[in-house]
Amino acid sequence: MAKRHYKFVVILGLLLVIFIAFGIYKLYSNEQEQKNAKDPEVVLEKQNNFIKEHHYLSEGKSNEIHVVAFTDYRCPHCADYHKNTKSKMLQKYIDNGTIKYTELQYPVIDKASKKYEIMSLVLQKHGTIEDFKTFSDKSYQSSSVDNDPVKTLKRVDLNDKEEKNMIDIYKNNPPKSNKSQIKNELKVTSTPTIFVNGKYIKDTNVLEDAIKQEIDN
Structure with missing residues (x-):
């Protein structure tokens, strides 16, 4: 009887040790995952891989400083960002290399937002960076009026063949939305969301300072 009791106590003790060790391991693993999720180098690597995998076009040629923005053409705050920050401040850093x-595009406003995202993906895969820039400009200006990316596409200076090809792809063989993957893999939940070399920028007012810090590093 005493031996059985002793074995029971030993087994119980071993199980308790294993349970505690597993708990410590899980706690450490979760802390490490959270740390990695915020590590700018890890964030930037994930963003770069995602951009490459899904054929997003980039402006500028620098390999040292990468600004990544998640926006919605139909988001008023994004339109303000495009007009007052991207066009007036960021563009000079893009143009000088x-x-x-x-x-x-990360659609959050309404169903039309997703349609505009799909058209932007078509343009980036089958057009040029200049076509995409023009479409973006027109979308921020008129998406709330057009409510249809096909109408906005027709404002872009494409030849008839290019325009027809893109509209056909959009209507008959559209790419899938990347919203869920952006949310799950890149942890984006709202727009505009901006990163400089993987570092999250909470306020566009400090975006230029963040770029200058990267230049000085």
Whole structure:
């Protein structure tokens, strides 16, 4: 009887040790995952891989500083960002080769937002960076009026063959939305969301300072 009791206590003790060890391991693993999720180098690597995998176009040629923005053409705050920050401040850094800039659509406003995302994916895969830039400009200006990316596409200076090809792809063989993957893999939940070399920028007012810090590093 005493031996059975002793074995029971030993087994119980071993199980308790295993349970505690497993708990410590899980706690450490979760802390490490959270740390990695916020590590700018890890974030940037994930973003770069995602951009390459899904054929997003980038402006600028710099490999040292990469600004990645997640926007929605139908988001008023994104339209303000495009007009007052991207066009007025970021563009000079793009044009002089200081930064590379990639903008990904993350539809959040309404169903039309997703339609505009799909058309942007078509343009990036079958058009040029200049076509995409023009479409983006027109979308921020008129998407709330057009409510249809086909109408907005027709405002882009494409030849008839290019325009017809893109509209046919959009209507008959559209790419899938990347919204769920962006949310799950890149942890984006709202727009505009902006990163500089994997570092999350909470306020566009400090975006230029963040770029200058990367230049000085």
